Amino acid sequence: MQIKENAKEYDAIIVGSGAGGGMTARRLAENGLNIAIIEAGPFFDPTDKEMATQLRWPWESPRRGASTTRPFGDFNAAFGGWDIPGEPYTTFPGTDFQWFRSRMLGGRTNHWGRISLRFGPDDFKHYDKDGIGANWPITYDEVKPWYDKVDKLIGIFGTNEGLPNDPDGFFLPPPKPRLHEMLVAKHAKNVGVPFVPSRLSIVTKKVNDERGLCFYCGQCSRSCMVKADFSSSSALVIPAMNSAGHVDLYTDSMAREVITDSTGRATGVSYVSKEDRREYTIKGKVVVLAAGACETARLLLNSRAPGQEQGLGNGSGVVGRYLHDSTGLNVSGFVPSLMDRQRYNEDGVGGLHVYAPWWLDNRKLDFPRGYHIEVWGGLGMPSYGFGGSLLEMQRAVGERVGGYGRKMLDDMNRYYGAHVGMAMRGESVAMYENHCEIDPSGQVDEWGIPILRFNYKWTDYEYKQAQHAQQTLRGIMDDMGAELISPEPGKEQEYGLLAPGQIIHEVGTARMGDDPKTSVTDKWGKLHESPNVFISDAAVFSSQADKNPTWTILALAWRQGEHIVEELKKMNI
Amino acid sequence: MDRRKTLKTILGGAVGTAFIGGSVGCNPDNPAPVSATEAETEGYGLRTAYEAEREEQLRSERFFSDHETETLVVLGNIIIPDVEESGFSELCEFMAKDQPAAHATRLRGGLAWLNAESSRRFEGKPFTELDDDQRIELVDEIAYPDPEAKTQSAGVRFFNFARYMAMTCYYTSRQGINDLGYVGNQANVWDGPPQEVLDKHGLAYDPKWLPLYVDQSKRAEQVQWDEQGNIINT
Numbered sequence: 001m002q003i004k005e006n007a008k009e010y011d012a013i014i015v016g017s018g019a020g021g022g023m024t025a026r027r028l029a030e031n032g033l034n035i036a037i038i039e040a041g042p043f044f045d046p047t048d049k050e051m052a053t054q055l056r057w058p059w060e061s062p063r064r065g066a067s068t069t070r071p072f073g074d075f076n077a078a079f080g081g082w083d084i085p086g087e088p089y090t091t092f093p094g095t096d097f098q099w100f101r102s103r104m105l106g107g108r109t110n111h112w113g114r115i116s117l118r119f120g121p122d123d124f125k126h127y128d129k130d131g132i133g134a135n136w137p138i139t140y141d142e143v144k145p146w147y148d149k150v151d152k153l154i155g156i157f158g159t160n161e162g163l164p165n166d167p168d169g170f171f172l173p174p175p176k177p178r179l180h181e182m183l184v185a186k187h188a189k190n191v192g193v194p195f196v197p198s199r200l201s202i203v204t205k206k207v208n209d210e211r212g213l214c215f216y217c218g219q220c221s222r223s224c225m226v227k228a229d230f231s232s233s234s235a236l237v238i239p240a241m242n243s244a245g246h247v248d249l250y251t252d253s254m255a256r257e258v259i260t261d262s263t264g265r266a267t268g269v270s271y272v273s274k275e276d277r278r279e280y281t282i283k284g285k286v287v288v289l290a291a292g293a294c295e296t297a298r299l300l301l302n303s304r305a306p307g308q309e310q311g312l313g314n315g316s317g318v319v320g321r322y323l324h325d326s327t328g329l330n331v332s333g334f335v336p337s338l339m340d341r342q343r344y345n346e347d348g349v350g351g352l353h354v355y356a357p358w359w360l361d362n363r364k365l366d367f368p369r370g371y372h373i374e375v376w377g378g379l380g381m382p383s384y385g386f387g388g389s390l391l392e393m394q395r396a397v398g399e400r401v402g403g404y405g406r407k408m409l410d411d412m413n414r415y416y417g418a419h420v421g422m423a424m425r426g427e428s429v430a431m432y433e434n435h436c437e438i439d440p441s442g443q444v445d446e447w448g449i450p451i452l453r454f455n456y457k458w459t460d461y462e463y464k465q466a467q468h469a470q471q472t473l474r475g476i477m478d479d480m481g482a483e484l485i486s487p488e489p490g491k492e493q494e495y496g497l498l499a500p501g502q503i504i505h506e507v508g509t510a511r512m513g514d515d516p517k518t519s520v521t522d523k524w525g526k527l528h529e530s531p532n533v534f535i536s537d538a539a540v541f542s543s544q545a546d547k548n549p550t551w552t553i554l555a556l557a558w559r560q561g562e563h564i565v566e567e568l569k570k571m572n573i
Numbered sequence: 574m575d576r577r578k579t580l581k582t583i584l585g586g587a588v589g590t591a592f593i594g595g596s597v598g599c600n601p602d603n604p605a606p607v608s609a610t611e612a613e614t615e616g617y618g619l620r621t622a623y624e625a626e627r628e629e630q631l632r633s634e635r636f637f638s639d640h641e642t643e644t645l646v647v648l649g650n651i652i653i654p655d656v657e658e659s660g661f662s663e664l665c666e667f668m669a670k671d672q673p674a675a676h677a678t679r680l681r682g683g684l685a686w687l688n689a690e691s692s693r694r695f696e697g698k699p700f701t702e703l704d705d706d707q708r709i710e711l712v713d714e715i716a717y718p719d720p721e722a723k724t725q726s727a728g729v730r731f732f733n734f735a736r737y738m739a740m741t742c743y744y745t746s747r748q749g750i751n752d753l754g755y756v757g758n759q760a761n762v763w764d765g766p767p768q769e770v771l772d773k774h775g776l777a778y779d780p781k782w783l784p785l786y787v788d789q790s791k792r793a794e795q796v797q798w799d800e801q802g803n804i805i806n807t
Contacts, residue, residue, distance in 0.1 A: 054618075063667060063672075173787035173788070176765030343755070382745050
């Protein structure tokens with residue numbers, strides 16, 4: 001941390017400590033390598049009680065858990081959000097792209113939903129199925145062994161359903177569903193939507209000696225002090241630091257660019273220390289970028305090598321291109337049959353216990369890609385805003401609207417646990433025009449690093465999918481007898497589609513492929529144009545699926561880590 | 574590398590860097606000093622230095638006058654009996670500074686409306702000087718919004734917001750959580766809803782999955798799979 005001029009040459013420098021960087025770090029360190037990790041935020045260890053927000057009560061926060069500085073509430077483990085002071089980004093006119101960053105050890109893995117879905121065979125070859133987008137240069141069968149390893153190392157619960165495009169795995173037994181989840185599943189079945197046990201990276205049964213057992217507080221978003229959820233900090237980076245290799249962790253260090261020699265070979269990475277605002281350079285034989293898809297693209301675009309004036313590895317011109325996020329929309333309502341509920345501890349795991357994987361055939365529909373359905377509700381812990389829908393609920397059941405005093409509290413107590421919602425999370429199609437680039441106005445962030453500008457528009461592919469999802473989710477709610485909170489949004493409201501970036505699954509900005517003219521990396525995630533620069537985050541995704549990206553990031557990073565070790569041994573790098 | 578040592582290094586570093594520079598952030602309306610290294614604040618888990626400094630600044634400011642605070646206390650205790658014991662006026666004060674766009678003018682303007690209305694109707698008396706019947710007479714006129722109405726009066730709008738703040742305050746306090754009957758936020762072993770709850774709602778586990786759910790009595794036993802990933806010791 002105190003190093004000013006560092007003459008040491010690491011075997012590898014990893015930029016970023018989230019899912020991709022964490023897994024790469026652990027694979028390389030456990031193989032005895034000498035590595036550096038550059039992380040833009042502070043150290044964070046979920047198991048450190050001084051740091052933990054888990055099991056704290058809402059009254060411990062002066063804002064009662066409100067989301068003033070943390071978009072998902074005051075106890076959420078993510079340091080950061082869509083807007084970070086001093087680290088702006090811009091958008092093209094008409095674009096509302098929102099870029100979530102979490103500046104801390106483990107990055108966004110400290111707070112995410114732990115929904116851990118393998119991609120299926122079709123997801124790697126979607127172009128072959130429908131002629132849209134691009135195939136990956138690899139198949140499910142090539143990635144399967146790595147998914148299996150991730151399952152066994154980190155732990156994920158679920159059930160083997162034998163579904164063609166939602167593959168089986170090495171699952172821990174799932175928890176029983178909550179009451180509202182059973183109700184949703186029943187009514188979804190009535191309208192032809194099958195729900196199954198969800199697949200979350202939460203340890204429900206002992207998986208190995210290093211992971212803890214879930215104690216059902218429902219707070220994975222606060223990062224788990226007993227390591228029963230997957231956070232890259234506690235599950236990957238800290239174990240790497242305790243392994244056979246040597247790990248130097250450079251926290252509060254904002255990577256600026258990849259340094260290359262006259263041949264385009266990387267020799268190191270420069271970063272700005274947030275402690276003294278000065279720039280430093282460290283040297284390494286291999287550079288692995290895992291800063292998050294858009295931050296990784298920014299690093300490449302801000303780096304230069306001889307003959308690579310448009311950004312390192314950007315001879316194809318597609319660095320930053322094909323940016324895509326999952327689609328998302330939410331529907332919620334008040335379910336009168338869930339009034340007057342008996343009280344019991346229904347916290348469960350930190351997420352849904354059931355979900356609906358994509359169940360239809362797109363060849364019979366007017367949109368090309370699918371979506372899955374998530375569900376929420378139950379007897380959860382109150383936080384800022386609790387009771388905010390009192391008037392709507394009184395109206396829904398024909399009570400006199402408004403009031404105060406004991407009668408009002410009795411009303412609220414009757415409604416507690418009757419508010420149920422569902423979320424659609426779908427696959428969008430990667431488009432060349434949707435991209436990030438260095439803002440041409442010359443604007444920099446507070447570290448002096450040129451910032452990103454985004455261009456992103458949904459297409460009819462996504463709008464038609466959203467229309468379908470609105471009708472499906474509302475159909476399930478209607479069958480439950482729910483009073484919906486808001487009317488069905490039409491075209492003017494973009495069918496309720498959330499802005500790109502809001503689902504925080506952005507991928508594709510340095511996609512892998514066999515052809516260097518149309519892709520940035522080869523099938524190992526190595527830049528086509530540099531012999532020793534790799535990418536181990538979701539930038540390499542040739543296409544997203546209707547799945548959350550983390551499990552695929554982890555599987556690919558593990559596979560890549562072993563490849564880097566082999567190549568170093570063979571002196572190929 | 575010793576991670577505890579690393580942590581101390583960073584926390585030590587934060588002392589020296591906590592007040593670096595002024596804001597060069599993207600939000601010119603936000604005057605909070607910006608530094609990026611972490612610092613500790615007491616009470617509710619690790620805060621970033623930005624958050625800790627921002628909170629310290631907010632706590633050093635005072636938004637409501639004594640009379641405004643007094644009015645909040647009286648009104649709050651009408652909306653929910655003894656809600657002041659759950660920290661009502663303190664929460665309003667903090668939120669007015671923490672999220673001013675959503676809270677400051679709505680609360681201050683609403684209190685001013687309340688006192689003006691009180692004064693107009695009750696011989697120049699502010700709300701706090703009314704007797705109980707007079708307070709209730711005034712409150713009853715603004716506490717029951719017409720859900721079909723196309724317009725909303727200032728009084729109804731203010732009372733809706735005051736009610737929202739009181740509800741949030743109460744149900745995020747120990748008293749309110751006990752009243753609500755929330756019994757979580759502690760170590761637990763989840764084994765599905767109680768059987769009588771399932772019976773009441775006419776729900777039953779799908780027999781296909783019932784044998785696959787985690788057997789909580791065996792959760793500490795190391796999982797074993799066959800080669801296809803089927804658990805052989807659920």
